[in-house]
Structure formats: C-alpha cells, structure tokens
Amino acid sequence: MSVPDWIAADWGTSHLRLWIMRGDTPLRRIDDPRGMSKLTPDGYEAVLLELLGDELTGPTDVVICGMAGARQGWKEAPYAAVPCAIPSEGIPVPTSDPRLRVRILPGLSQSSPPDVMRGEETQIGGFLAAEPGFDGVLCLPGTHTKWVHVSAAEVVSFRTFMSGELFDLLSTQSVLRFSVSDGWEQGTFLEAVNDAMGRPATVAADLFAIRAGSLLSGDAPGAARARLSGLLIGLELAGARPYWLGQEVVILGESALAEIYRTALAAQSAMVRTVSVEGVTLTGLTAAYSRRTA
Amino acid sequence: MSVPDWIAADWGTSHLRLWIMRGDTPLRRIDDPRGMSKLTPDGYEAVLLELLGDELTGPTDVVICGMAGARQGWKEAPYAAVPCAIPSEGIPVPTSDPRLRVRILPGLSQSSPPDVMRGEETQIGGFLAAEPGFDGVLCLPGTHTKWVHVSAAEVVSFRTFMSGELFDLLSTQSVLRFSVSDGWEQGTFLEAVNDAMGRPATVAADLFAIRAGSLLSGDAPGAARARLSGLLIGLELAGARPYWLGQEVVILGESALAEIYRTALAAQSAMVRTVSVEGVTLTGLTAAYSRRTA
Structure with a gap:
C-alpha cells in the first residue's frame, strides 16, 4: 500500500468526502455522513483520526474546503473578498495529534450586493x-x-x-x-x-x-x-x-x-x-x- | 330566548364560525375548530346538529360560505365565473334532519389568468x-x-x-x-x-x-x-x-x-x-x- 502524501477533504453541511492522495492521484476515497451540521468543533479531529487512522505514518497535510470553515464549523476561515483569485492558502487549524496538519480553505464574499460562497x-x-x-x-x-x-x-x-x-x-x-x-x-x-x-x-x-x-x-x-x-x-x-x-x-x-x-x-x-x-x-x-x- | 330565523356560517379550512340570527341581528356566535380539513362529507351535518341542537325548533335556513363548498368539502358549490355580481344563491345540500335547510354559497373563478377564491x-x-x-x-x-x-x-x-x-x-x-x-x-x-x-x-x-x-x-x-x-x-x-x-x-x-x-x-x-x-x-x-x- 502506498504511503499518502496528503489528504483532500470536501467537508460540507451534510456530508464529508475524503481522498487519500499521492501527488495528484487519489489512492482511495472515503465518504462519511458526519457533515458540519452533525458536529461540534471538538468532534472534527476525532472523525479524521477514526477514518484515516493507520494511513497517518507521519505528519500529513489535510486540505479542507466547505462548511467546516463556517463560523459554526470546525474553525472559521474568513471569506476572501472579491475581486480576487481563488484562495490557495488555508487557515491552519490546531490539532492534538501531531500527524495532522490541517488547513481550511476560505470561501468568497462580496460586499455589494452582499453575497457569500463556501x-x-x-x-x-x-x-x-x-x-x-x-x-x-x-x-x-x-x-x-x-x-x-x-x-x-x-x-x-x-x-x-x-x-x-x-x-x-x-x-x-x-x-x-x-x-x-x-x-x-x-x-x-x-x-x-x-x-x-x-x-x-x-x-x-x-x-x-x-x-x-x-x-x-x-x-x-x-x-x-x-x-x-x-x-x-x-x-x-x-x-x-x-x-x-x-x-x-x-x-x-x-x-x-x-x-x-x-x-x-x-x-x-x-x-x-x-x-x-x-x-x-x-x-x-x-x-x-x-x-x-x- | 328568541327563536332564530336563520343560521349564518363561515366554514373555512381550519375553523367554523356560526351566528344564530334573527333578521340582521346575531343573537349568539359559536366558534368551533372543526374546519373542512378535519371533516369528511358525512361529518358536517352532525357538527351542525351538535352545536345548534335545541335552537332548531322548525325548518331553519343555514347559509354557508367558505371551504365547506370546495370539492373536498361538504358538497362542491361550483365557482361563479367573473365578471359577475356576488352570488347570493347557494347550492342546496341534502340533510337527514328536516330542520336543516342548508345552502352553500359558491366562490368565484377567473379563466385567464386562472384564479379562484372561496x-x-x-x-x-x-x-x-x-x-x-x-x-x-x-x-x-x-x-x-x-x-x-x-x-x-x-x-x-x-x-x-x-x-x-x-x-x-x-x-x-x-x-x-x-x-x-x-x-x-x-x-x-x-x-x-x-x-x-x-x-x-x-x-x-x-x-x-x-x-x-x-x-x-x-x-x-x-x-x-x-x-x-x-x-x-x-x-x-x-x-x-x-x-x-x-x-x-x-x-x-x-x-x-x-x-x-x-x-x-x-x-x-x-x-x-x-x-x-x-x-x-x-x-x-x-x-x-x-x-x-x-
């Protein structure tokens, strides 16, 4: 079994999708129903450790998009204001387990007319x-x-x-x-x-x-x-x-x-x-x- | 206690309102939660008899407006098509008790654009x-x-x-x-x-x-x-x-x-x-x- 480089995560309101990645190539996909609406901030790390467990042999980047970065999610990733390029720097999220190096990508906001996406x-x-x-x-x-x-x-x-x-x-x-x-x-x-x-x-x-x-x-x-x-x-x-x-x-x-x-x-x-x-x-x-x- | 001339009824989806009338004058008002949505066609007469009971000394007109005249109500009172005056002739509804002479007033319809009221x-x-x-x-x-x-x-x-x-x-x-x-x-x-x-x-x-x-x-x-x-x-x-x-x-x-x-x-x-x-x-x-x- 290949050792993963990093983990990609689409963590939405009702659903979590993880990909275990080697470079650009997904080695495996994991779907889980524990979306943002079912979790409190202290529950996210446990979900990742439960689902990834043995894959994590050393410090591993986890890049997350979606509602996990909302105010009521894991940790708020403040919106980037348009006009702007698509953000690639996520905000870092502290974890207890040193193998997880988590970053959440921000959504976009617009001031007038007011609008948001995540x-x-x-x-x-x-x-x-x-x-x-x-x-x-x-x-x-x-x-x-x-x-x-x-x-x-x-x-x-x-x-x-x-x-x-x-x-x-x-x-x-x-x-x-x-x-x-x-x-x-x-x-x-x-x-x-x-x-x-x-x-x-x-x-x-x-x-x-x-x-x-x-x-x-x-x-x-x-x-x-x-x-x-x-x-x-x-x-x-x-x-x-x-x-x-x-x-x-x-x-x-x-x-x-x-x-x-x-x-x-x-x-x-x-x-x-x-x-x-x-x-x-x-x-x-x-x-x-x-x-x-x- | 005065003898009623007739009974006025506003029989809506969620509510029934009855007035016991002498000429233009309401002698008493009765409110009841048994609206159209809670009744089948064979239930309406029993509600009237229960609420009016002793007031009915002889054949008495009951004039009803509202959803009791809908297709899923007591008896359908087909819409009058506009342009028209406000209908005053209701459709007669047969009852088992000869003291009740029930008529339901029709709603209005419009063919283009399609519209209805009741x-x-x-x-x-x-x-x-x-x-x-x-x-x-x-x-x-x-x-x-x-x-x-x-x-x-x-x-x-x-x-x-x-x-x-x-x-x-x-x-x-x-x-x-x-x-x-x-x-x-x-x-x-x-x-x-x-x-x-x-x-x-x-x-x-x-x-x-x-x-x-x-x-x-x-x-x-x-x-x-x-x-x-x-x-x-x-x-x-x-x-x-x-x-x-x-x-x-x-x-x-x-x-x-x-x-x-x-x-x-x-x-x-x-x-x-x-x-x-x-x-x-x-x-x-x-x-x-x-x-x-x-």
Whole structure:
C-alpha cells in the first residue's frame, strides 16, 4: 500500500468526502455522513483520526474546503473578498495529534450586493486549473445557484439565487403541493421561462395560477411541476441577465438541474456549454495544495 | 330566548364560525375548530346538529360560505365565473334532519389568468352591502392576498398573490430562518419595497443577500424580517400595479398585515383607505340571505 502524501477533504453541511492522495492521484476515497451540521468543533479531529487512522505514518497535510470553515464549523476561515483569485492558502487549524496538519480553505464574499460562497470557490478553482485562460461566466446550479463572472484568473463578481430552495419549499410545503406531481413537460417549462422573463413582477401571482389552473381545468401530469420550475428559473434568468447576456456561459455540472438550466439558456440563444463537475472539487483541492507556500 | 330565523356560517379550512340570527341581528356566535380539513362529507351535518341542537325548533335556513363548498368539502358549490355580481344563491345540500335547510354559497373563478377564491367573495359582498356604489379596487391581505377590481356592483377581475405563504415558508423553513428574528424596521421595509418594485427580476438573489448580509455585517434585530417582507410585498405591488395605479384602493382588514400593505401603498402615493373587516363576512352572509329567491 502506498504511503499518502496528503489528504483532500470536501467537508460540507451534510456530508464529508475524503481522498487519500499521492501527488495528484487519489489512492482511495472515503465518504462519511458526519457533515458540519452533525458536529461540534471538538468532534472534527476525532472523525479524521477514526477514518484515516493507520494511513497517518507521519505528519500529513489535510486540505479542507466547505462548511467546516463556517463560523459554526470546525474553525472559521474568513471569506476572501472579491475581486480576487481563488484562495490557495488555508487557515491552519490546531490539532492534538501531531500527524495532522490541517488547513481550511476560505470561501468568497462580496460586499455589494452582499453575497457569500463556501465550497463552490474550490470547484471554480478546479475548473480554472483545467482552463486557466477562461474569461466568461460560470453557472453552478444547486439549491442556491451561483452565477460567477471570471476574468484574468480572478472572480470578479458573483450572485446567488434561491430558486432551487424556493422550488423545494413550494413543491412540497405550499398549496402548490396539491398540484405538483411527478413528470415533466418540456414545452410547458420553456413557455413558463418566457412568461417569467417577460413579466417577472407577476411571478407570485403566476405561482398561485398553477393551483387555480389545476382546480379549474386539471393538468397533464408533470405540467404543474414544469411550470413551477420554469417560472422560478425564468425569474432567475431575468435577474441574472447581466451575467449571461453576450458572455460565454459554462454550466458546472451534469445533474438533471444543470440540464434544465442548459435548455433554458439555450432557448434564450445564450452561448452555453456544460462541463463535468465530476472530480472538479478534487482538482480544486489539488490546485490549492500544489500552490501552497508551506 | 328568541327563536332564530336563520343560521349564518363561515366554514373555512381550519375553523367554523356560526351566528344564530334573527333578521340582521346575531343573537349568539359559536366558534368551533372543526374546519373542512378535519371533516369528511358525512361529518358536517352532525357538527351542525351538535352545536345548534335545541335552537332548531322548525325548518331553519343555514347559509354557508367558505371551504365547506370546495370539492373536498361538504358538497362542491361550483365557482361563479367573473365578471359577475356576488352570488347570493347557494347550492342546496341534502340533510337527514328536516330542520336543516342548508345552502352553500359558491366562490368565484377567473379563466385567464386562472384564479379562484372561496370565502373572500362573501367579504366583498359584505363590503358592497355597505358601499353599493363602490367602483375601484379591493385588497384583501392574507396568506394568499387578493386584488379585486369591482365596478357596477360586479367583480370584474381579480388576482391572487402568494406573497404571504412565501413569507411564512422563507422565514421559518429556508436558510433565511437563521437571519430573520422578531422585530421590525420600518425604514428597511420601505426601502426593500422600493428595491423590489424597481428590480423585480432579482428578488430571488436579493432574498439570499439577506442571509449574506447578516453573515458579513450582522443586522439590527428586525431588519432581516422587514427586508424579507418588503421584498415580497414590493414584488407584489409591482405585479399588481395595473390594479392599484390611479384607482381608489380599499384594504379590507385591520390586521398587522393590512397595516403593512397600507404603509407600502401609501409610500407609492396610492389612494388607499382601510375598512374594518370585523363583521364583514356576517354582513355578506346576511346580504346573501336577504337576496335569496327561496
């Protein structure tokens, strides 16, 4: 068995992912459900020792990104303010076991309009490691989708939209849950994107109209779900227009949600391509590790 | 004890309110928690008999408004389509006890954009009984706020906004729950109304900025709550502008929410006044009873 050089860690709210590394090569991956939300600050080191145990033959660097660096995480890694390059210097975290040399990478912040990210900056770093000359916009779809303007190897500005969380809340907890069923109608989705882009102000009424429409005339299965998604993404595309209009847009991800964003943007004639997110976090952690000045 | 002429009932989703009536005068009010959501169709008559029991000396009219007339209620009272006057003819509901002569008043529907109301139409009827010549717009604040254009004693059109339900979900179930606390900052509220009216498309990002702002710089207590409310009501006022701009607007209600709408509209120089909603449902039921052709 090879001796590891270092450990890469993506420590999020609900999940921990570790890679045991030799140079750029992952020797083994470990997944664990003990995310930030399940730990107090004194619990993190024990998790690492339990999972890594015998691998640690001497002092070993551990490079961490994600919510472990939040105020309520292991130790706060203060945000780096944009415009800036992707941070590669993490803040050191004291440990009891001398074999662990832990650093947590900071997230990014923006003062106006106020915005933050923590974890996504490392994905962006991974993308830029593969395409260092990229000048354009990254879209990172998720519960809180990020739109990120990158130029000259720096993050210039970014904006976070809550559309994904709104979709989850509205489809499962609001009066719309009685209308939203499984399935998908692509034509209905694209029509709703156009409606919301054209009249963003009436979205809160157009949402109720989903319920009223299904009461009055019934709906094909999946139509309400597609219309709800289309209204929220259309509202977002209207608000994010300064990001994507006339720019090269790269969607980071290959999830079903990423594909929904891609079709909505393509229908607006945006210049859009999709890049695999598989491994991009590890690439970002590796880039940070290799650029460290330690 | 006087003998009742008839019974008025506001039978909503979560609550039943009965008035034992002699002409226009309520002799007694009965409140009961057995709303539509707790009953199956065969349960309604038993509730009435239990609550009214000895009052029913002979055949007695019972006039009901609200969700008891929904498809999943006692018996469906199909919507009346606008434009139309407030319906006063209810649909008859068969009962086993011959002392009960039950009718349920229908709600209103609109085909384009699709919309429905059930219960609010009787409040509107109560308002119009007091101001029969009213020509203008009614705003009925609530979980699903209704904007209603009334002219020549008819409801011409209406629109329902989900802003209240969005506020409840976002303040208690989303990431914003970590930032929203008790309290209220009126200046922050009015600024947020203006922000959302000016840039409705970015609301889903402005919402996340509430969280980011409190992470980055903290917030005075109540500021996040006021900003969340202001963004949602500003978005609604932007979408409802065709209703209130240049019209006389009457807000039906004296709740804290009604006062919030009033201040937001007044800040936009809208012609707005508030009318007490106390008793307006009973007035509407009385108007329907007195106009019945039975």
